[in-house]
Amino acid sequence: MPYPVSDHCDGARFFNPEGARRRTGRFPMLRWVTRREGRAKWPERVENRIFAPPPSEVPEGHAAVTFIGHASFLIRLPGLVLLTDPILSERCSPVGWAGPRRVRPPGLTLDAMPKPDAILLSHNHYDHCDIPTLAALHARFGRIRIFAPLGNRAFLTRKGLGPATELDWWDHAELRGTRITLTPARHFAARTLRDRNATLWAASCCATPPASSISPATPAIPAISARSASVSAAPASRCCRSAPTRRAGSWAMST
Numbered sequence: 001m002p003y004p005v006s007d008h009c010d011g012a013r014f015f016n017p018e019g020a021r022r023r024t025g026r027f028p029m030l031r032w033v034t035r036r037e038g039r040a041k042w043p044e045r046v047e048n049r050i051f052a053p054p055p056s057e058v059p060e061g062h063a064a065v066t067f068i069g070h071a072s073f074l075i076r077l078p079g080l081v082l083l084t085d086p087i088l089s090e091r092c093s094p095v096g097w098a099g100p101r102r103v104r105p106p107g108l109t110l111d112a113m114p115k116p117d118a119i120l121l122s123h124n125h126y127d128h129c130d131i132p133t134l135a136a137l138h139a140r141f142g143r144i145r146i147f148a149p150l151g152n153r154a155f156l157t158r159k160g161l162g163p164a165t166e167l168d169w170w171d172h173a174e175l176r177g178t179r180i181t182l183t184p185a186r187h188f189a190a191r192t193l194r195d196r197n198a199t200l201w202a203a204s205c206c207a208t209p210p211a212s213s214i215s216p217a218t219p220a221i222p223a224i225s226a227r228s229a230s231v232s233a234a235p236a237s238r239c240c241r242s243a244p245t246r247r248a249g250s251w252a253m254s255t
Helices: 028-034 131-141 153-158
Strands: 062-069 072-077 080-084 118-120 145-149 164-167 172-175 178-183 203-207 238-241 249-254
Touching (some): 145 153, 145 178, 153 164, 164 172
Parallel strands (some): 080 118, 118 145, 145 164
Antiparallel strands (some): 062 072, 062 249, 172 178, 178 203, 203 238
């Protein structure tokens, strides 16, 4: 379907506004997988350290963030629970019997997870838009609203997920007094060999009045540790994410 022509869309395909180095050849991922010279050996299994569970509620002006793994975070705001890019599957792949296997278990299991009020998807790669996990969430909690970048709603609807709301960069939607805005990100999208950049990718920002600011994926908060921590914040009431971190655990923020 046609999309609005913009600095990141030609009407049919999306792109990074500043341009991106094009990959050469038809199978760059296959070459990356098969050429292992100079790469460190990946561990077979890494167990999580045990920490206290996230709080069931947070007061006004606070937020609690649980790092589940990769780009998956459970974000608790006053009266609102958000889940980002959930993936609980053993593999992220088009098939369940092949593809990258999980090394570290999720920081929060499905059984221990509260019902999310909404899911924020950043793009359609298998390690961010994991249909088995989304289906499991649907089976456990019923329908959960999904916010995703342009082009993803039809796919999610075909899978029986959502309702899905798709947004362009800088578009926003309101949910229980929280403004959810999709913001630019430098990346790409694809689920097959023929749909590269047919859908958009994005970061996200959640803003609630009155006054707290966290950014769980930026250098401003150094190396988010697995321990719970209190982080003082500027008076801006935002929860933004832009890239995955690499450690598991929970931390809390207050103004």
